[in-house]
Amino acid sequence: MPLNRNGHTGSLMTAARPASAPERQRDPERTRTEILDVAAREFARLGYDGARVDEIAALTRTTKRMIYYYFGGKEQLFVAVLERAYTEVRKAEAAIDVDHLAPLDAIRRLAELTYDHHLDHQDFIRLVSIENVHEAQHLRTSEVLANLGAPAIDLITRILTAGKADGSFTTDVDAIDVHMMISSFCVFSVANRHTFQTLFDRDLAGADRRAHYRTMIGEMVVAYLTGVGRPVV
Amino acid sequence: MPLNRNGHTGSLMTAARPASAPERQRDPERTRTEILDVAAREFARLGYDGARVDEIAALTRTTKRMIYYYFGGKEQLFVAVLERAYTEVRKAEAAIDVDHLAPLDAIRRLAELTYDHHLDHQDFIRLVSIENVHEAQHLRTSEVLANLGAPAIDLITRILTAGKADGSFTTDVDAIDVHMMISSFCVFSVANRHTFQTLFDRDLAGADRRAHYRTMIGEMVVAYLTGVGRPVV
C-alpha cells in the first residue's frame, strides 16, 4: 500500500524523498499519515464507537502505542481524521470555478459538481453522518475547522447576486438555503443509500443512475430559482 | 415515567387496564414496551455501539435479564426498536389524505406534511442514520419491514398521474424520485443539523425556521414539477 499524501505540520518539513531513496525505518510523516488513512477507513466503516483502536493499529505497519504517541487518544484521533477530511473537501471546493459562466449555467454546474464530488467521497459523507449522531461534539472542539463553510457560501452569493441583477433568477432566496438544498440531495444519495435501497429497491448511488441524478439536482435548483412565483400555465 | 404506548404483537392481546386497576407486579406487556421505549432513546442518542445494554436496563424498572428474556440480545433489541419505529411512521403516512386536492396542492401538501412529520420525529431520523452507518444490515434481516415503502410511493404515483392528466405537471419524473427529493430535504434538516449548525451557524431544525423550510420544500417540488423544460423568460 503506497503512501503518497502529506498533510503533516511538522516543525521541519522534510522534502518528499525520491522514489529511489532507501526506505527509512523511522518515518514519522509516513507513520502519522498511515494511521490517519487507516483510522479514516475504520471510523467511516464502523462508526466512532464501533471502530477499535487495536484494530486500527493492527491494520497499520506500526503499533497501538504510536496512535497514543501521535494523537493522544481515540477521540483526538477521530478529530484529526475529521479535520483532514474536511480540509481536503475544502480544497476541492476551492478549485471549483464557475465565475465565467452565466448565472443559470453557473448554479447548475455547481450543483452537478457538488453531486459528483459527494458521490466520489462517500467515506467523507459517512464520517459526517457519524459526527452528526454525536451531535458534532468533535467538530465543535476543533479550531482548525472554524468558518469552513464560508467559501462555499461566498461562491453561491456571487452567483445569486449576478442572477438577480440580470433577471435570470426570479426567486428571492439566500445563499445558505441554496447550499442546503444542493447538499441535502447529494448527501442523502450517499448517506441514506442503504435504507433507501432496502425499502425502495433502488440504489441511489449506483453507477447507472449517477448521470440521471446529477441532471436532476441541476434542474431542481434551476427550476426553483426561476420558477417560484411565476404563474403556472 | 408513565407508559402509554402499546405496539406489542403478543399472542394474547391484553386490553389496556383501566386506570383504577391495581398495578400488576408482573406485566410482560409493560416490561416489553418499557424496554423498547428506553432502548429507542438510548440507541438514537448514542448509536448502536455507543448504547449500553446495562444502561438501557438501568433506565428501566426491570433488569438486564429481561432484555435477554424478551429480545434475545442487543442486536435483536435494536431490530425490534427499528421495526416499531418504522411501523409507527408507516401508520402516520397512511393517515395522510390529499386525494381530494388538486394535484399541485396535493403534492405541495404532501411535502409539507412530510417535513412536519420528520421534524416531529427526530429520534426516528437518527435511528435511520445509525442504521445506514451499519449499511442497513439490521433492516435487511427484518421480515416485518418488507415492502414498507410501497404505500408512500403509491400515493405519489396517484398524484403524479392526476397532475400529468390535467396538464398541471409538465416535468416527466417518476414517483420514487419525487419521494427521494422530498425525503432528502426533510431528512437532511434533521440528520445533518449539528454539523450544518457548526459550519454555517444556522439551526435547520430551529423552531423559528420551520415555517420557512416547510414552505421552501413545497415550492421546490412544485417548481420542479411545473418548471423543468419550460422556457426561461
Next chain:
DNA sequence: CATAATGTACGAACTGGTGAGTTAGTTCTA
C-alpha cells in the same frame, strides 16, 4: 401447582490506555 416472569450474581473476553525500556538517526565535538 405448573409455569411464565423476574432478580441476583458472576464471568470471559474485550478495550482504551500506559509504564518502562530500546533503537535509529542526527548532531556535536575533538
Next chain:
DNA sequence: TAGAACTAACTCACCAGTTCGTACATTATG
C-alpha cells in the same frame, strides 16, 4: 571524520475497567 551524546521514534507487555451475556434461584399468577 570517528564516535560520543542525544532525542525522537518506536516496541513490548500489561492493566484496570467495562460490557455482553448467562447460570441459577425465586416468585407471582392463572
